[in-house]
Each structure stands twice: as C-alpha cells, then as structure tokens.
Amino acid sequence: MITSSHSGFAGVVLAALLLAGCSAGPATPSGSGGGSTAGGAASGPCIVGVWNLDVGDYEAQSLLYINGLAVPMEDFTLTGSQTLSVTADGLFRLDTEITTAGNLVIDSYMRALSTTTTGMSTADWSPGEPGTIDLENWVDDLEVTGDAPEESGLGGGVGFGSIPTVSVTCEGDRLKLGGLDLPLDSHWIRRP
Secondary structure (H helix, E strand, C coil): CCCHHHHHHHHHHHHHHHHHHHCCCCCCCCCCCCCCCCCCCCCCCCCCEEEEECHHHHHHHHHHHHHHCCCCEEEEEEEEEEEEEECCCCEEEEEEEEEEEEEEEECCEEEEEEEEEEEEEEEEEEECCCCEEEEEEEEEEEEEEECCCHHHCCCCCCCCCCCCEEEEEEECCEEEEECCCCCCCEEEEECC
16 A cells, blocks of 8 residues: 555655656757747847747656656656747746656555646746856746645646756757756757
C-alpha cells in the first residue's frame, strides 16, 4: 500500500515536471540580444515572437528526469500544448494546456496520477547577461485539475517568481530555455 509520503514524493516529482513544463521559461537571443526573426528580418531580439513547446522532446526529458530520481513511475505521458509569446516591449506570456499522467508503482500497488494545467502566466522580460533574460512581475492565472492527491503539490497554481533569470539559445526558428533553477531545458519552435 502507498503511504502518503510515497504518494507525496511522486507528486512532488510530477509537480517539478509540471512546473518546468509550465514555466519552461523565458527566452532571449544568445549573445548580444540581437538576432533575426523568421524570414531573416533584423527587427529585434531573436526571442521576440510566438513559439510552440516541443512537447514530445519535453516528455522524453521528463521521463529521463523521473527515472534519474528513481521514482517508480510507469506509462508517463505529457500531452497538450504550451505557447510562448514574447513581445519587443517586454511582455512574456505562456498559454498552457498540459496534461501530465503516469502510474506510480510501489511493490504490487499501482496508483494512477493525472493533472491538467490550463490558463496563462505573464511576466515582464528584459535582456540579462549575455545569453540570458531576466523575468519579473509574474502573474499566474492557471487552473490545475486532476486526481493527484492533495499532498502531492499538484493541486495549486504554478508560480515563476523564484526563477528570475533564464538562459536562452535562439537561432532562427529554434529556441532553448534553461537554467540552474529549472530541472529541464525546454525547446521551442517558432510559429510561422
């Protein structure tokens, strides 16, 4: 039988993945903060634009992360979509509709966990040190639903206030966001 500490631990891991997925962070061009937008027009930092999360890549990274923590999780899936919109005047917006699911297995006991996060988060962004952007003034308007136990940490909103700086690599239609405060890197594809 799963104790609340086992259930809570798995929930914390899923919450970390959900946080990373939903906060897959900000973006900025690498280097000087300059760059080009799709089509090659030099109209501002490469990060400016609308981006879709590579959900398949993020799911694969999440599974490796879970396995690395020795969490007894089977049939892990991460589905849905997340869109990042970054404007030249400093708006950083994440629109999220992500479902995280899996089966926690301890001995012969299996517990299905599933959580869906929908809504948006916004922040102000500005260029940071070379290859980074700074984020502040996060506002989350997220709804989290699912059958994960309350003590798992999956029942509340995801906050980004503790992630003030994100590393950014941006080239053409590809964007990578990461950093010390994020357990995973997120890869984004520019919308045409």
